[in-house]
Amino acid sequence: MEAPPGRGLSPILSTGVALTELILSNIGKKFGSFTAVREANLRLDDGSFVCFLGPSGCGKTTLLRLIAGLEIPTAGEILVDGADITRLPAHRREIGMVFQSLALFPHLNVEENVAYGMRLRKMRKDQALRKARELLELVKLPHIAKREITELSGGQRQRVAIARALALQPKLFLLDEPLSALDANLREEMQVELKQLQRRLGVTTVMVTHDQSEAMTAADVIVVMSAGRIEQIGHPLDVYQHPANRFVAGFVGANNLIDGVRIKDATSVECFGESLRVEHMQTDVQAGSDVTLSIRPEDVELTETTDGENIVRGQVSFVRDLGFEVEAYVMVGDVRLTAKWMPKADPTIREGDTVGLFLDPSDIRVHLS
Protein backbone atom coordinates (compact mmCIF):
# COMPACT_ATOMS: atom_id res chain seq x y z
CA MET A 1 0.00 0.00 0.00
CA GLU A 2 2.36 2.62 -1.17
CA ALA A 3 1.50 6.15 -2.09
CA PRO A 4 2.11 6.87 -5.75
CA PRO A 5 5.49 8.45 -6.28
CA GLY A 6 5.63 12.15 -5.66
CA ARG A 7 2.51 12.42 -3.54
CA GLY A 8 2.55 14.10 -0.19
CA LEU A 9 5.49 16.30 -1.04
CA SER A 10 5.51 20.03 -1.30
CA PRO A 11 4.37 21.07 -4.77
CA ILE A 12 7.77 22.47 -5.62
CA LEU A 13 9.29 19.00 -5.35
CA SER A 14 6.55 16.81 -6.65
CA THR A 15 5.77 18.64 -9.86
CA GLY A 16 8.11 17.89 -12.65
CA VAL A 17 9.54 14.68 -11.19
CA ALA A 18 8.88 13.01 -14.48
CA LEU A 19 9.21 9.28 -14.70
CA THR A 20 11.96 8.36 -17.07
CA GLU A 21 12.78 5.37 -19.18
CA LEU A 22 16.43 4.75 -19.98
CA ILE A 23 17.64 2.41 -22.68
CA LEU A 24 21.27 1.44 -23.28
CA SER A 25 21.74 -0.31 -26.57
CA ASN A 26 25.00 -2.11 -27.42
CA ILE A 27 27.02 0.42 -25.46
CA GLY A 28 30.78 0.04 -25.68
CA LYS A 29 33.59 2.20 -24.33
CA LYS A 30 37.27 1.88 -25.06
CA PHE A 31 40.10 3.90 -23.54
CA GLY A 32 42.87 3.42 -26.08
CA SER A 33 43.27 -0.34 -26.36
CA PHE A 34 41.52 -0.98 -23.05
CA THR A 35 37.87 -1.96 -23.24
CA ALA A 36 36.07 -0.63 -20.17
CA VAL A 37 32.53 -1.58 -21.22
CA ARG A 38 31.47 -3.98 -23.94
CA GLU A 39 28.07 -4.52 -25.54
CA ALA A 40 26.01 -3.29 -22.63
CA ASN A 41 22.27 -3.64 -23.17
CA LEU A 42 19.93 -2.43 -20.51
CA ARG A 43 16.45 -1.09 -20.16
CA LEU A 44 15.42 0.78 -17.04
CA ASP A 45 11.76 1.24 -16.37
CA ASP A 46 10.12 4.39 -15.12
CA GLY A 47 10.98 5.17 -11.55
CA SER A 48 13.04 2.08 -10.85
CA PHE A 49 16.13 1.85 -8.71
CA VAL A 50 18.97 0.04 -10.41
CA CYS A 51 22.32 -0.94 -8.93
CA PHE A 52 25.43 -1.64 -10.97
CA LEU A 53 27.24 -4.19 -8.86
CA GLY A 54 30.71 -5.54 -9.47
CA PRO A 55 34.32 -5.62 -8.29
CA SER A 56 36.53 -2.58 -8.85
CA GLY A 57 37.60 -2.17 -12.46
CA CYS A 58 34.56 -4.03 -13.83
CA GLY A 59 33.34 -0.98 -15.77
CA LYS A 60 30.37 -0.09 -13.59
CA THR A 61 31.53 3.47 -12.93
CA THR A 62 32.35 3.95 -16.61
CA LEU A 63 28.86 2.82 -17.53
CA LEU A 64 27.38 5.31 -15.06
CA ARG A 65 29.57 8.09 -16.46
CA LEU A 66 28.39 7.22 -19.95
CA ILE A 67 24.80 7.66 -18.79
CA ALA A 68 25.78 10.96 -17.16
CA GLY A 69 27.47 12.21 -20.32
CA LEU A 70 30.83 12.59 -18.60
CA GLU A 71 32.18 10.04 -21.09
CA ILE A 72 31.01 9.49 -24.66
CA PRO A 73 30.61 5.86 -25.74
CA THR A 74 32.68 4.44 -28.58
CA ALA A 75 29.77 2.24 -29.66
CA GLY A 76 26.02 1.97 -29.21
CA GLU A 77 23.41 4.48 -28.17
CA ILE A 78 21.66 5.81 -25.09
CA LEU A 79 17.99 6.73 -25.19
CA VAL A 80 16.08 8.67 -22.55
CA ASP A 81 12.32 8.62 -23.07
CA GLY A 82 12.95 7.73 -26.68
CA ALA A 83 15.35 10.61 -27.37
CA ASP A 84 18.90 9.77 -28.41
CA ILE A 85 21.28 11.45 -25.95
CA THR A 86 24.37 9.42 -26.80
CA ARG A 87 26.49 12.44 -27.74
CA LEU A 88 24.76 15.07 -25.63
CA PRO A 89 27.27 16.67 -23.25
CA ALA A 90 26.67 16.29 -19.51
CA HIS A 91 25.57 19.87 -18.91
CA ARG A 92 22.67 19.51 -21.33
CA ARG A 93 21.37 16.25 -19.85
CA GLU A 94 18.84 16.47 -17.09
CA ILE A 95 20.67 14.40 -14.52
CA GLY A 96 21.52 14.71 -10.88
CA MET A 97 24.65 12.97 -9.76
CA VAL A 98 26.27 12.17 -6.44
CA PHE A 99 29.99 11.59 -6.79
CA GLN A 100 32.13 9.22 -4.80
CA SER A 101 34.09 12.17 -3.42
CA LEU A 102 30.74 14.04 -3.14
CA ALA A 103 32.40 17.10 -4.76
CA LEU A 104 30.57 19.61 -2.59
CA PHE A 105 31.93 23.03 -3.49
CA PRO A 106 34.15 24.24 -0.63
CA HIS A 107 33.69 27.91 -1.54
CA LEU A 108 29.92 27.73 -1.02
CA ASN A 109 28.00 26.96 2.15
CA VAL A 110 25.42 24.20 2.44
CA GLU A 111 22.37 26.03 1.06
CA GLU A 112 24.43 27.70 -1.67
CA ASN A 113 25.66 24.28 -2.75
CA VAL A 114 22.11 22.98 -2.96
CA ALA A 115 20.94 26.13 -4.73
CA TYR A 116 23.87 26.14 -7.19
CA GLY A 117 22.07 24.60 -10.16
CA MET A 118 18.94 26.70 -9.61
CA ARG A 119 20.96 29.91 -9.40
CA LEU A 120 22.74 28.90 -12.60
CA ARG A 121 19.33 28.74 -14.25
CA LYS A 122 18.71 32.31 -13.13
CA MET A 123 16.16 31.43 -10.47
CA ARG A 124 15.78 34.35 -8.07
CA LYS A 125 18.01 34.05 -5.05
CA ASP A 126 15.33 34.00 -2.36
CA GLN A 127 13.33 31.45 -4.33
CA ALA A 128 16.37 29.23 -4.90
CA LEU A 129 17.35 29.38 -1.25
CA ARG A 130 13.79 28.59 -0.17
CA LYS A 131 13.80 25.53 -2.36
CA ALA A 132 17.24 24.59 -1.06
CA ARG A 133 15.74 24.63 2.46
CA GLU A 134 12.96 22.31 1.34
CA LEU A 135 15.47 19.91 -0.13
CA LEU A 136 17.52 19.99 3.05
CA GLU A 137 14.34 19.18 4.93
CA LEU A 138 13.84 16.23 2.60
CA VAL A 139 17.23 14.84 3.66
CA LYS A 140 16.50 15.72 7.30
CA LEU A 141 19.06 18.49 7.62
CA PRO A 142 17.08 21.75 7.71
CA HIS A 143 19.18 23.19 10.55
CA ILE A 144 22.57 23.24 8.81
CA ALA A 145 21.72 25.44 5.82
CA LYS A 146 24.18 28.19 6.73
CA ARG A 147 27.11 25.95 7.63
CA GLU A 148 30.35 25.66 5.72
CA ILE A 149 31.05 22.33 4.03
CA THR A 150 34.16 21.78 6.15
CA GLU A 151 32.05 21.88 9.30
CA LEU A 152 29.91 18.89 8.30
CA SER A 153 30.27 15.25 9.32
CA GLY A 154 30.59 12.55 6.69
CA GLY A 155 26.91 11.61 6.94
CA GLN A 156 25.78 15.22 6.67
CA ARG A 157 27.92 15.80 3.57
CA GLN A 158 26.35 12.71 2.08
CA ARG A 159 22.86 14.10 2.55
CA VAL A 160 23.78 17.55 1.27
CA ALA A 161 25.22 15.95 -1.88
CA ILE A 162 21.97 14.02 -2.36
CA ALA A 163 19.90 17.18 -1.87
CA ARG A 164 22.05 19.07 -4.36
CA ALA A 165 21.75 16.31 -6.96
CA LEU A 166 17.95 16.30 -6.63
CA ALA A 167 17.58 20.08 -6.72
CA LEU A 168 16.91 20.36 -10.44
CA GLN A 169 14.34 17.54 -10.49
CA PRO A 170 16.55 15.42 -12.72
CA LYS A 171 15.20 12.83 -15.10
CA LEU A 172 17.88 10.48 -13.86
CA PHE A 173 19.40 10.31 -10.40
CA LEU A 174 22.90 8.83 -10.55
CA LEU A 175 25.06 7.81 -7.61
CA ASP A 176 28.68 6.66 -7.83
CA GLU A 177 29.54 4.63 -4.72
CA PRO A 178 28.04 7.41 -2.61
CA LEU A 179 28.21 5.62 0.72
CA SER A 180 31.70 4.14 0.50
CA ALA A 181 33.24 6.74 2.81
CA LEU A 182 30.78 6.13 5.66
CA ASP A 183 31.32 3.70 8.52
CA ALA A 184 29.29 0.48 8.54
CA ASN A 185 26.39 1.53 10.81
CA LEU A 186 25.80 4.84 9.13
CA ARG A 187 26.10 3.23 5.74
CA GLU A 188 23.30 0.76 6.46
CA GLU A 189 21.10 3.54 7.76
CA MET A 190 21.74 5.62 4.65
CA GLN A 191 21.00 2.67 2.35
CA VAL A 192 17.53 2.35 3.83
CA GLU A 193 16.97 6.09 3.78
CA LEU A 194 18.13 6.43 0.21
CA LYS A 195 15.74 3.70 -0.86
CA GLN A 196 12.82 5.33 0.97
CA LEU A 197 13.65 8.73 -0.49
CA GLN A 198 13.82 7.30 -4.00
CA ARG A 199 10.46 5.57 -3.53
CA ARG A 200 8.84 8.80 -2.37
CA LEU A 201 10.22 10.80 -5.28
CA GLY A 202 9.82 8.08 -7.87
CA VAL A 203 12.89 9.29 -9.76
CA THR A 204 14.64 6.74 -11.97
CA THR A 205 17.86 5.99 -10.14
CA VAL A 206 21.13 4.27 -10.95
CA MET A 207 23.64 3.56 -8.20
CA VAL A 208 27.09 2.07 -8.57
CA THR A 209 28.33 -0.08 -5.73
CA HIS A 210 30.68 -2.94 -4.99
CA ASP A 211 28.76 -3.86 -1.84
CA GLN A 212 26.20 -6.58 -2.53
CA SER A 213 24.14 -5.97 0.59
CA GLU A 214 23.89 -2.30 -0.38
CA ALA A 215 22.64 -3.37 -3.79
CA MET A 216 20.16 -5.81 -2.28
CA THR A 217 18.85 -3.18 0.13
CA ALA A 218 18.31 -0.43 -2.39
CA ALA A 219 17.75 -1.93 -5.80
CA ASP A 220 14.68 -3.06 -7.68
CA VAL A 221 17.05 -4.39 -10.30
CA ILE A 222 20.66 -5.44 -9.94
CA VAL A 223 23.06 -5.38 -12.87
CA VAL A 224 26.06 -7.55 -12.06
CA MET A 225 29.19 -6.64 -14.01
CA SER A 226 32.64 -8.10 -14.42
CA ALA A 227 35.50 -7.20 -16.77
CA GLY A 228 33.40 -4.69 -18.72
CA ARG A 229 30.59 -7.15 -19.33
CA ILE A 230 27.10 -7.34 -17.90
CA GLU A 231 26.89 -10.80 -16.32
CA GLN A 232 23.31 -10.77 -15.09
CA ILE A 233 20.36 -8.43 -14.81
CA GLY A 234 17.59 -9.25 -12.41
CA HIS A 235 15.63 -8.71 -9.25
CA PRO A 236 17.99 -8.82 -6.24
CA LEU A 237 16.53 -11.99 -4.77
CA ASP A 238 16.45 -13.65 -8.15
CA VAL A 239 20.12 -12.87 -8.71
CA TYR A 240 20.87 -14.23 -5.25
CA GLN A 241 18.90 -17.42 -5.69
CA HIS A 242 19.60 -18.07 -9.35
CA PRO A 243 23.02 -16.68 -10.24
CA ALA A 244 23.50 -16.86 -13.99
CA ASN A 245 27.07 -18.08 -13.85
CA ARG A 246 30.02 -18.93 -11.65
CA PHE A 247 31.12 -15.30 -11.34
CA VAL A 248 27.75 -14.06 -10.11
CA ALA A 249 27.44 -17.04 -7.77
CA GLY A 250 30.80 -16.14 -6.21
CA PHE A 251 30.36 -12.38 -6.14
CA VAL A 252 26.81 -11.83 -4.95
CA GLY A 253 26.60 -13.00 -1.37
CA ALA A 254 28.62 -15.65 0.47
CA ASN A 255 28.65 -18.92 -1.42
CA ASN A 256 30.29 -22.33 -1.58
CA LEU A 257 31.83 -22.94 -4.99
CA ILE A 258 32.77 -26.51 -5.78
CA ASP A 259 34.98 -26.85 -8.86
CA GLY A 260 35.98 -29.95 -10.78
CA VAL A 261 32.52 -31.50 -10.89
CA ARG A 262 31.44 -33.66 -13.81
CA ILE A 263 27.98 -34.07 -15.27
CA LYS A 264 26.69 -37.65 -15.05
CA ASP A 265 23.24 -37.35 -16.55
CA ALA A 266 20.29 -34.97 -16.68
CA THR A 267 19.68 -35.04 -12.93
CA SER A 268 22.99 -35.89 -11.29
CA VAL A 269 26.66 -34.94 -11.10
CA GLU A 270 29.82 -36.59 -9.87
CA CYS A 271 31.22 -34.69 -6.92
CA PHE A 272 33.59 -35.68 -4.09
CA GLY A 273 33.65 -39.14 -5.67
CA GLU A 274 29.94 -39.54 -5.09
CA SER A 275 26.85 -39.04 -7.15
CA LEU A 276 24.82 -35.96 -6.20
CA ARG A 277 21.32 -35.33 -7.41
CA VAL A 278 20.65 -31.81 -8.69
CA GLU A 279 17.34 -30.30 -9.76
CA HIS A 280 18.37 -27.11 -11.54
CA MET A 281 20.37 -28.46 -14.44
CA GLN A 282 20.62 -26.33 -17.54
CA THR A 283 19.27 -28.25 -20.50
CA ASP A 284 22.18 -27.69 -22.84
CA VAL A 285 24.89 -29.40 -20.76
CA GLN A 286 26.38 -32.62 -21.98
CA ALA A 287 27.23 -35.63 -19.87
CA GLY A 288 30.94 -35.64 -19.01
CA SER A 289 31.43 -31.86 -19.16
CA ASP A 290 33.10 -30.05 -16.27
CA VAL A 291 30.96 -27.76 -14.17
CA THR A 292 31.08 -25.77 -10.93
CA LEU A 293 28.45 -26.23 -8.26
CA SER A 294 27.35 -23.52 -5.92
CA ILE A 295 25.30 -23.82 -2.75
CA ARG A 296 24.65 -21.07 -0.20
CA PRO A 297 26.08 -21.62 3.31
CA GLU A 298 22.59 -21.33 4.77
CA ASP A 299 21.47 -24.17 2.49
CA VAL A 300 24.17 -26.56 3.67
CA GLU A 301 22.56 -28.69 6.39
CA LEU A 302 24.44 -30.59 9.05
CA THR A 303 23.05 -34.07 9.56
CA GLU A 304 23.38 -36.74 12.24
CA THR A 305 24.14 -39.44 9.74
CA THR A 306 27.00 -39.41 7.31
CA ASP A 307 25.31 -41.72 4.82
CA GLY A 308 22.41 -41.15 2.50
CA GLU A 309 21.44 -39.46 -0.70
CA ASN A 310 23.17 -36.09 -1.28
CA ILE A 311 25.04 -36.35 2.01
CA VAL A 312 28.81 -35.84 1.98
CA ARG A 313 31.21 -36.52 4.86
CA GLY A 314 33.57 -33.88 6.14
CA GLN A 315 35.64 -32.76 9.10
CA VAL A 316 34.86 -29.58 10.99
CA SER A 317 37.91 -27.28 10.87
CA PHE A 318 36.51 -24.13 12.48
CA VAL A 319 33.36 -23.03 14.27
CA ARG A 320 32.28 -19.54 15.19
CA ASP A 321 29.15 -18.46 17.01
CA LEU A 322 28.19 -14.90 16.09
CA GLY A 323 25.12 -14.89 18.32
CA PHE A 324 22.65 -14.41 15.52
CA GLU A 325 24.12 -17.26 13.52
CA VAL A 326 26.61 -20.06 13.82
CA GLU A 327 29.11 -20.72 11.07
CA ALA A 328 31.23 -23.80 10.53
CA TYR A 329 33.97 -24.62 8.06
CA VAL A 330 33.88 -28.25 7.02
CA MET A 331 36.66 -29.84 4.99
CA VAL A 332 35.31 -32.31 2.46
CA GLY A 333 38.44 -33.77 0.95
CA ASP A 334 40.46 -30.63 0.25
CA VAL A 335 37.40 -28.47 -0.44
CA ARG A 336 36.22 -26.18 2.33
CA LEU A 337 32.46 -25.82 2.63
CA THR A 338 30.84 -23.24 4.87
CA ALA A 339 27.61 -24.02 6.66
CA LYS A 340 25.47 -21.51 8.53
CA TRP A 341 22.51 -21.98 10.77
CA MET A 342 20.54 -20.17 13.42
CA PRO A 343 21.90 -20.70 16.93
CA LYS A 344 18.56 -22.04 18.11
CA ALA A 345 18.91 -25.07 15.86
CA ASP A 346 21.98 -25.72 18.01
CA PRO A 347 23.65 -28.88 16.77
CA THR A 348 26.57 -29.09 19.16
CA ILE A 349 29.63 -29.64 17.08
CA ARG A 350 33.26 -29.10 17.78
CA GLU A 351 36.34 -28.61 15.67
CA GLY A 352 37.64 -31.99 14.56
CA ASP A 353 34.22 -33.68 14.51
CA THR A 354 33.28 -35.72 11.50
CA VAL A 355 29.90 -34.62 10.21
CA GLY A 356 27.52 -35.24 7.35
CA LEU A 357 26.42 -32.38 5.13
CA PHE A 358 23.13 -32.61 3.31
CA LEU A 359 23.18 -30.72 0.01
CA ASP A 360 19.56 -30.36 -1.02
CA PRO A 361 19.15 -31.06 -4.77
CA SER A 362 16.89 -28.01 -5.09
CA ASP A 363 19.53 -25.71 -3.51
CA ILE A 364 22.43 -26.75 -5.72
CA ARG A 365 23.18 -24.56 -8.73
CA VAL A 366 25.19 -25.86 -11.67
CA HIS A 367 27.48 -23.50 -13.61
CA LEU A 368 29.41 -24.34 -16.73
CA SER A 369 33.12 -24.02 -16.07
Next chain:
Amino acid sequence: MKPDRKDAGLRAALLSYPTALLVFAFVIPMGIMFVSSFYHRTETYYERGFELTHYLRTFDWLYIKAMWTTVKLSTIAATIAVLLAFPFTYFMSGYSRRVQTVILVVVLGVLSLSEVIVAFSWSNALSRPAGISNFFVWLGFMERPASWARGLPAVLIALSYFNLSIAILMLYPHCTRLDPSYVEAARTMGTSPARSMFKVVIPILRKPLIATWIVLFVFTMGAVVTPQWLGRPDQWMLAVHISKQAVELGNIPFASALSIVFLLVTIAMVLVANRFADKS
Protein backbone atom coordinates in the same frame (compact mmCIF):
# COMPACT_ATOMS: atom_id res chain seq x y z
CA MET B 1 66.39 10.38 35.56
CA LYS B 2 69.48 11.16 33.55
CA PRO B 3 68.29 10.16 30.05
CA ASP B 4 65.09 12.10 30.71
CA ARG B 5 66.95 15.26 31.38
CA LYS B 6 69.07 14.70 28.30
CA ASP B 7 65.93 14.21 26.20
CA ALA B 8 64.39 17.34 27.61
CA GLY B 9 67.52 19.29 26.76
CA LEU B 10 67.52 17.96 23.21
CA ARG B 11 63.85 18.78 22.85
CA ALA B 12 64.41 22.32 24.05
CA ALA B 13 67.35 22.73 21.67
CA LEU B 14 65.32 21.50 18.69
CA LEU B 15 62.29 23.58 19.56
CA SER B 16 64.39 26.73 19.98
CA TYR B 17 65.94 26.28 16.54
CA PRO B 18 63.24 28.25 14.65
CA THR B 19 63.53 31.08 17.13
CA ALA B 20 67.31 31.07 16.89
CA LEU B 21 67.25 31.13 13.11
CA LEU B 22 64.72 33.91 13.12
CA VAL B 23 66.87 35.97 15.46
CA PHE B 24 70.17 35.43 13.64
CA ALA B 25 68.91 35.59 10.08
CA PHE B 26 66.24 38.27 10.36
CA VAL B 27 65.98 40.16 13.63
CA ILE B 28 69.69 41.00 14.06
CA PRO B 29 70.39 42.13 10.46
CA MET B 30 67.14 44.09 10.40
CA GLY B 31 67.99 45.62 13.76
CA ILE B 32 71.39 46.72 12.52
CA MET B 33 69.80 48.24 9.43
CA PHE B 34 67.11 49.92 11.51
CA VAL B 35 69.64 51.44 13.90
CA SER B 36 71.97 52.60 11.15
CA SER B 37 69.11 54.37 9.41
CA PHE B 38 69.32 56.97 12.21
CA TYR B 39 73.12 57.37 12.00
CA HIS B 40 74.88 60.50 10.87
CA ARG B 41 76.40 60.64 7.43
CA THR B 42 79.93 62.09 7.29
CA GLU B 43 82.10 63.22 4.39
CA THR B 44 83.77 59.84 4.17
CA TYR B 45 81.41 57.33 5.75
CA TYR B 46 79.01 57.49 8.72
CA GLU B 47 79.10 57.67 12.50
CA ARG B 48 76.76 56.78 15.30
CA GLY B 49 74.01 59.17 16.09
CA PHE B 50 70.31 59.74 16.04
CA GLU B 51 68.74 61.90 13.40
CA LEU B 52 65.65 61.71 11.24
CA THR B 53 67.19 63.48 8.25
CA HIS B 54 67.36 60.32 6.17
CA TYR B 55 63.71 59.52 6.74
CA LEU B 56 62.71 63.06 5.85
CA ARG B 57 64.69 62.68 2.64
CA THR B 58 62.74 59.58 1.66
CA PHE B 59 59.78 61.92 1.13
CA ASP B 60 61.66 63.50 -1.76
CA TRP B 61 59.44 63.41 -4.85
CA LEU B 62 62.04 61.28 -6.65
CA TYR B 63 61.65 58.44 -4.14
CA ILE B 64 57.90 58.72 -3.78
CA LYS B 65 57.68 58.39 -7.54
CA ALA B 66 60.11 55.45 -7.51
CA MET B 67 58.01 53.77 -4.80
CA TRP B 68 54.87 54.28 -6.83
CA THR B 69 56.63 52.86 -9.92
CA THR B 70 57.80 49.88 -7.87
CA VAL B 71 54.33 49.05 -6.55
CA LYS B 72 52.77 49.60 -9.97
CA LEU B 73 55.28 47.47 -11.90
CA SER B 74 55.20 44.70 -9.28
CA THR B 75 51.42 44.63 -9.33
CA ILE B 76 51.29 44.45 -13.13
CA ALA B 77 54.10 41.89 -13.44
CA ALA B 78 52.60 39.65 -10.74
CA THR B 79 49.14 39.89 -12.29
CA ILE B 80 50.36 39.14 -15.83
CA ALA B 81 52.30 36.13 -14.56
CA VAL B 82 49.35 34.71 -12.63
CA LEU B 83 46.98 35.28 -15.56
CA LEU B 84 49.34 33.49 -17.94
CA ALA B 85 50.51 30.78 -15.56
CA PHE B 86 47.15 29.68 -14.17
CA PRO B 87 45.48 28.42 -17.37
CA PHE B 88 48.80 26.92 -18.43
CA THR B 89 49.23 25.01 -15.19
CA TYR B 90 45.57 24.00 -14.98
CA PHE B 91 45.50 22.46 -18.44
CA MET B 92 48.97 21.01 -18.02
CA SER B 93 47.72 19.03 -15.01
CA GLY B 94 45.55 17.09 -17.46
CA TYR B 95 48.60 15.87 -19.40
CA SER B 96 50.34 12.58 -18.70
CA ARG B 97 52.80 12.46 -15.81
CA ARG B 98 55.76 12.16 -18.14
CA VAL B 99 54.88 15.26 -20.14
CA GLN B 100 54.26 17.14 -16.91
CA THR B 101 57.71 16.21 -15.65
CA VAL B 102 59.37 17.45 -18.84
CA ILE B 103 57.50 20.76 -18.62
CA LEU B 104 58.40 21.19 -14.96
CA VAL B 105 62.08 20.55 -15.69
CA VAL B 106 62.04 23.24 -18.39
CA VAL B 107 60.26 25.66 -16.06
CA LEU B 108 62.72 24.89 -13.30
CA GLY B 109 65.53 25.49 -15.78
CA VAL B 110 64.24 29.00 -16.47
CA LEU B 111 64.12 29.60 -12.73
CA SER B 112 67.77 28.58 -12.40
CA LEU B 113 68.79 31.51 -14.60
CA SER B 114 69.74 34.55 -12.58
CA GLU B 115 67.97 37.86 -12.98
CA VAL B 116 71.14 39.09 -14.71
CA ILE B 117 70.94 36.46 -17.44
CA VAL B 118 67.20 36.94 -17.96
CA ALA B 119 67.56 40.71 -18.23
CA PHE B 120 70.53 40.38 -20.57
CA SER B 121 68.74 37.85 -22.79
CA TRP B 122 65.67 40.02 -23.10
CA SER B 123 67.69 43.14 -23.80
CA ASN B 124 69.30 41.17 -26.60
CA ALA B 125 66.05 39.67 -27.83
CA LEU B 126 64.41 43.09 -27.97
CA SER B 127 67.36 44.91 -29.47
CA ARG B 128 67.58 46.23 -33.02
CA PRO B 129 70.47 44.14 -34.43
CA ALA B 130 69.51 40.70 -33.06
CA GLY B 131 65.99 41.11 -31.76
CA ILE B 132 62.54 39.76 -32.49
CA SER B 133 61.74 42.77 -34.67
CA ASN B 134 63.98 41.24 -37.36
CA PHE B 135 61.70 38.25 -37.40
CA PHE B 136 58.65 40.49 -37.85
CA VAL B 137 60.44 42.26 -40.70
CA TRP B 138 61.09 38.89 -42.28
CA LEU B 139 57.39 38.03 -41.91
CA GLY B 140 56.53 41.34 -43.54
CA PHE B 141 54.75 42.89 -40.55
CA MET B 142 57.35 45.64 -40.21
CA GLU B 143 59.44 47.76 -42.60
CA ARG B 144 62.69 47.82 -40.64
CA PRO B 145 63.93 46.37 -37.33
CA ALA B 146 63.29 48.44 -34.22
CA SER B 147 64.80 48.60 -30.76
CA TRP B 148 62.44 47.75 -27.96
CA ALA B 149 65.20 47.00 -25.50
CA ARG B 150 64.62 49.97 -23.24
CA GLY B 151 61.36 51.09 -21.75
CA LEU B 152 58.30 49.98 -19.86
CA PRO B 153 57.32 47.05 -22.14
CA ALA B 154 60.83 45.58 -21.90
CA VAL B 155 60.84 45.85 -18.10
CA LEU B 156 57.39 44.29 -17.79
CA ILE B 157 58.20 41.45 -20.18
CA ALA B 158 61.37 40.50 -18.33
CA LEU B 159 59.79 40.79 -14.85
CA SER B 160 56.71 38.76 -15.86
CA TYR B 161 58.87 36.19 -17.61
CA PHE B 162 60.78 35.41 -14.46
CA ASN B 163 57.59 35.40 -12.40
CA LEU B 164 55.94 32.99 -14.80
CA SER B 165 58.16 30.07 -13.76
CA ILE B 166 57.61 30.76 -10.08
CA ALA B 167 53.86 31.02 -10.60
CA ILE B 168 53.72 27.71 -12.49
CA LEU B 169 55.70 25.92 -9.82
CA MET B 170 53.57 27.39 -7.04
CA LEU B 171 50.24 26.61 -8.70
CA TYR B 172 51.22 23.17 -9.94
CA PRO B 173 50.49 21.16 -6.76
CA HIS B 174 47.14 22.89 -6.29
CA CYS B 175 46.06 22.25 -9.87
CA THR B 176 47.05 18.59 -9.87
CA ARG B 177 45.41 18.01 -6.49
CA LEU B 178 42.12 19.61 -7.53
CA ASP B 179 39.46 16.89 -7.51
CA PRO B 180 38.15 16.61 -11.11
CA SER B 181 34.74 15.74 -9.64
CA TYR B 182 34.18 19.43 -8.84
CA VAL B 183 34.03 20.33 -12.51
CA GLU B 184 32.07 17.19 -13.33
CA ALA B 185 29.55 17.93 -10.59
CA ALA B 186 29.16 21.45 -11.97
CA ARG B 187 28.65 19.97 -15.44
CA THR B 188 25.91 17.62 -14.26
CA MET B 189 24.17 20.68 -12.85
CA GLY B 190 24.23 22.45 -16.19
CA THR B 191 27.52 24.34 -16.16
CA SER B 192 29.28 24.41 -19.52
CA PRO B 193 33.01 23.54 -19.42
CA ALA B 194 34.05 27.16 -20.05
CA ARG B 195 31.73 28.49 -17.39
CA SER B 196 32.81 25.95 -14.81
CA MET B 197 36.25 27.57 -14.90
CA PHE B 198 34.82 30.78 -13.46
CA LYS B 199 32.01 29.28 -11.39
CA VAL B 200 33.99 26.49 -9.75
CA VAL B 201 37.71 26.16 -10.49
CA ILE B 202 38.83 29.72 -9.87
CA PRO B 203 36.68 30.21 -6.74
CA ILE B 204 37.98 26.96 -5.25
CA LEU B 205 41.60 27.89 -6.05
CA ARG B 206 41.18 31.52 -4.96
CA LYS B 207 43.46 31.23 -1.95
CA PRO B 208 46.41 29.60 -3.73
CA LEU B 209 46.00 32.07 -6.60
CA ILE B 210 46.18 35.04 -4.25
CA ALA B 211 49.04 33.48 -2.29
CA THR B 212 50.95 33.04 -5.55
CA TRP B 213 50.23 36.63 -6.51
CA ILE B 214 51.56 37.87 -3.16
CA VAL B 215 54.81 35.92 -3.49
CA LEU B 216 55.34 37.21 -7.04
CA PHE B 217 54.54 40.73 -5.95
CA VAL B 218 57.09 40.61 -3.14
CA PHE B 219 59.74 39.06 -5.40
CA THR B 220 59.22 41.72 -8.02
CA MET B 221 59.32 44.57 -5.52
CA GLY B 222 63.00 43.83 -4.94
CA ALA B 223 64.03 43.75 -8.61
CA VAL B 224 67.24 45.67 -9.32
CA VAL B 225 68.95 44.45 -12.45
CA THR B 226 65.91 44.23 -14.73
CA PRO B 227 64.66 47.83 -14.32
CA GLN B 228 68.20 49.18 -14.40
CA TRP B 229 69.13 47.40 -17.64
CA LEU B 230 65.88 47.41 -19.49
CA GLY B 231 64.21 50.50 -18.09
CA ARG B 232 64.67 54.23 -18.47
CA PRO B 233 65.38 56.14 -15.23
CA ASP B 234 61.66 56.79 -14.67
CA GLN B 235 61.16 52.98 -14.61
CA TRP B 236 63.80 52.54 -11.95
CA MET B 237 62.32 50.75 -9.04
CA LEU B 238 63.15 51.65 -5.47
CA ALA B 239 65.68 48.85 -5.07
CA VAL B 240 67.75 50.43 -7.84
CA HIS B 241 67.93 53.66 -5.87
CA ILE B 242 68.76 51.79 -2.67
CA SER B 243 71.60 49.89 -4.30
CA LYS B 244 72.86 53.11 -5.86
CA GLN B 245 72.93 54.86 -2.48
CA ALA B 246 74.55 51.91 -0.70
CA VAL B 247 77.00 50.67 -3.32
CA GLU B 248 77.87 53.68 -5.47
CA LEU B 249 77.54 56.55 -3.01
CA GLY B 250 78.27 54.70 0.21
CA ASN B 251 75.38 56.43 1.96
CA ILE B 252 74.49 53.56 4.26
CA PRO B 253 72.18 55.48 6.63
CA PHE B 254 70.02 56.77 3.80
CA ALA B 255 69.97 53.39 2.04
CA SER B 256 68.84 51.88 5.35
CA ALA B 257 66.10 54.43 5.81
CA LEU B 258 64.86 53.81 2.26
CA SER B 259 64.93 50.07 2.91
CA ILE B 260 62.88 50.41 6.09
CA VAL B 261 60.25 52.50 4.30
CA PHE B 262 60.32 50.03 1.43
CA LEU B 263 59.80 47.14 3.84
CA LEU B 264 56.84 48.87 5.51
CA VAL B 265 55.16 49.56 2.18
CA THR B 266 55.66 45.95 1.09
CA ILE B 267 54.19 44.62 4.33
CA ALA B 268 51.21 46.97 3.99
CA MET B 269 50.59 45.75 0.44
CA VAL B 270 50.78 42.10 1.50
CA LEU B 271 48.28 42.76 4.28
CA VAL B 272 45.88 44.33 1.83
CA ALA B 273 46.22 41.37 -0.57
CA ASN B 274 45.71 38.96 2.33
CA ARG B 275 42.42 40.65 3.09
CA PHE B 276 41.24 39.60 -0.34
CA ALA B 277 42.27 36.00 0.31
CA ASP B 278 40.34 35.77 3.59
CA LYS B 279 37.22 37.52 2.41
CA SER B 280 34.70 34.98 1.20
